[in-house]
Amino acid sequence: MLKVDYWKRDEITMNINTWLKKYSLLIWVLFVCFITLYVKVELKRNEEKLTEGHFWVFTDSHVDVLYRHDGDPSTRCRNVSLNNMIKKNRKFGHFDCDTPNELLISTLSAAKKIDSNIDFIIWLGDATSHLSQSDDTILSVNENFSQELRKHFPKTLVIPVLGNHDVILKANRSTRFIQFYKETKYNLLLNDDNALPTFLKGGYYSIRFRTLINKRQTFLRFIALNTAMFQPQYMDYFDSNEPNEQIMWFNKTMFDAHNLNDRVLLLAHVPFGINENLLYKFYHIKYEQRLLSIINKYSSNIIMCLSAHRHQDLFRVYSSLNTTMGIIGHPSISPIGYLSQPSIRKYSYDRKSLILTDYEQYSFNVHEAERTQKDVWTFSYRFSSWYHQSKELTSKNLFQLIYLIRAKPFYLKRFLLTKHYTENIILTNHRIVQTLCALTLFNFDEFLSCTRKLEKKGVQYDNIAFNNSLENNSHVNEQLIEYRIIYRHADRDGSITPADFEILADKLSTLVGQDDVHRREDYANARKTLCQEIMRADANLDGKVTLEEWLNFHENLANELRKPDTDPEVLEHISQRINTTFNMLDLNHDGFIAIDEWIKTCQFFGVDEKTAEKSFYQITKQDKLEEDKAKQLFFEYLKTDDPNHISNCCLCFL
Template identity: 30%
Template sequence: MQFLIIYLACFAFICSSNGSVVKKGYFWQVTDFHYDANYSTNGNPNTMCHSDGGKSHSNSIYGNYLCDSPMKLIISAIDAMQSIHPNPDFIFWTGDSVPHVNNSDLDQTKIYYNIGNVTEQLMKVFPNTSIYPVLGNHDEYPKDAFPPGATSYYSDILTVSQWSKLLGENEATVFKTGGYYSSLLNPNLLVLGLNTNLYYGFNPLTQNSTDPSGQLKWLEKQFKQAQISQKKVIIISHIPPGLFELFSGLMWFSNNFNEKYVHLVSQYSGIIAAQIYGHEHTDSFRILKDRSGTPSGMLFLSPAVTPWKSTLPGVGSNNPSIRLYEYNRDTGEILDYHQYFLNLATVITTNKDIWQKEYDAKSDYGLTSLNPVDFMQAAQSFRNSPKLFKKYLQYNSVSQNLNPVCNDTCKRVHVCSITELRMSDFNDCLNKPNPTLNPEPHSHPHTTPRPKAHVPRYMVIVICTLAGTVFVLAVIVAIICIKKHTVFIPHQYSRFSSPVGKGPIN
């Protein structure tokens, strides 16, 4: 009987182990295409590679570090996604399809069609994959100016830019109220597509509003409902909260929105599996902490497709990038991510668009998992491990800058941006003798869930095979014994029925 129980337990374990293998899924994130229809291989790199009165320049057909993306680069990036992992569970597209040109060179209609062109390319290559889009600050005209209420702009994005083909009817209805929506990724997991452009410090229309487009109230309701129905949530949006790691003191949201937003996501960090953003064009991450300072959530900031060199002083270019995530379909937990890139420096000489793996987050950062405690440890070790920090800096530009120079102050800004999402905490962190990375992440072992230890699968199979063999042998021995008992033991003591035709003695 004991063998039977062990055997059944092992069988159940194998089933659940099998289940967890099946539960691992993949999804793509692609962001900041900044498609420039006026990119020209003959154009002047100092004027966004636009035509230059007949003068001839020689830009690669896939782009230039000083310019936004030609359609060739957009197609190349989407085709690379398809050839690297053709059947993702879904794609997160985190905004900014419009080029960095003056407002005078754009109008509302151009914006709609620009976004629509990218929509078409994604749908063409991934016709059977769910694509979840969010709006970037450049996806409005004039740029950054998202109004605090509902507007026909959102309806036009659905029709002219064809997002109604990406979003379901319910999602589209909510989207019309402010450019946000929620959608079920699977029965256990919800995606909340947000419009954080409403909180952008450069948005001139929402600074006097307390809750533009009612998004914060809606967001809290979504969190509460998810909590009641025991679902996990992944947040996707364009602009992240917190500060830019390459420009000290630049916070993306205006301060009151940043406080409100960080407070809200901290409050519900237990059900938020991950937050995924674009906007910065650089590769970085942020760690959310709870009231006690314990790491409680991860914000993944994926780099851009456009290689465009920022106009912010000290911020350079990046190589075009795409990111593949591995996640647990039940819990939404990010298990790993794989960063791919196109080395534009090579492409410029060869004109061949060969996308390659840049790094795997888990192994290259030496993490045991992608949970916030482990990422906090990695950020801490940036202080004492120049090698790891150099690696992070290289990835920060998507390997565009292979020898980044970063002095102590620069390092502090990086580390404090990663670990502090609020301006006051960031300033405290900068001004402390050592960047504040306290409290020690492991000082709260009971409040921070850590992933369960995994028994290697081969061990489970070996143990269960042995247990099964022992069980079968035990059954055979038992049968032999019973047969012997039928010869030597009087039937009245046997637990088994008597041979046919022979009644029990006596």
């Protein structure tokens, strides 16, 4: 048996040797092929790692140097209310207020922790508060921003853009940007010799950047516009030649980029197009038309336009004949207005082709931070996953996505959710139609025609309600700033509906403070806050308030207020309504309502100037109405059924 076993073993060995000799060449070839394939795969992986780059986009921090951790939100967190018995520490901000410096530091720290190995940072502007600022405050806040950004990212290339709240309006026009550059330590952010001449002249510039060491690689060119020059409300603060010179510079810069085959990221704090909710254009039409005509000529060089200003997560596409340019908006660091949670965004792009491939968004839960006193940033969503996109983030693919948003409910709801998720709002069919038309239409007549056609055809979208989905139960009684709800019967269809306030919103925004854009914005925002109370009269929840519902609501309210044991919840709502009304008129928070503010408000609601002035002096013998007296008057107006009561003289705005 042993001999047989040994013989078999030898036979097997001989067979193996014979087989190896016969197929050795084939084995060697297969081995070489395998090694070659493995090396190629690894090289490709390494190349992909080398060619995939990342960059951060931050915008609209709106730091308020007067912010107080214990401040009353009804005063933009600037003053402590004596009536506020609940002392809350809002160290990291509140939705009724601009940003504390702690939130800015938290933002930059979070970005550094998430990813500090990035190619560059784009800062889209508006470092200072929405409230009226002196030039000194604007300069000091921007200086602080420059230092904080450099402290967290000491060696990263920064591409800064000026926002409308960054421009020092009262400075010498010929030297204002030189002063800004020197006194804000902007050299920490921008020190490119080719960019400085035009920045020091007008706050705009261009930088060429090589993303790879390869000398043959196409340059990425950043073009940063100073869009404040094109906004109608800022035209008086610039010489007429300044926006024209910037447009001529933009044309020449795009011409150079085209000849050099540069790929362009166009950076604009204020976006092109229409505010579809308040029905106005962001740019003066004569400037926008010229800018878009330049974009028409050189759109093939433009990767994307990145914008800010609206504090919302949205995008749109400009298209004309052979032109397609995506415009991606960005949510803000500032939480004010419930337009978004404080957010930052990290883009991925191909360093070789310079095409954007995706982005990730991170956000900060303001309510949770107030509850825990901790600053925790979390991942929100990834563009490709959220919208089920497998392709790159190009203008053409964005245009295709807009088609899906218009055609399929799944994409529409996802788009609206990212835009409105922190608001307390019911999106009606009319509002949704407006949003869809504004995604691609920049001409006002075309936009209005689109909304009329869709509504005439009977296109219907289900109403979508947003109720501050990220708000904790412990904060349900916090006063909400309602940016997108409607007040008063403007279209005279017999009821108050969301459409009515959209008609009036633009007029309201220019009613008070014609010479002060910040004051005008504050007035409009405070005015819209009251609309939440107006729609409480909608008894059958059909989205409109009839005259009968309105009268019944206030009759029941007056009866409740006359009770000795008035429901505390009712008193809470009335307190919010009264505080908002007072702050609407007392925008500078000096503790009284001036007679000119009173008269302008009364005039808007149909009271002539003499009657308004007479009513004011019936209430007070002075030229100002103190806060306590005003609020007591507002309360009596809602409570009394006496037609001869003094409060009935001129409180129609309440």
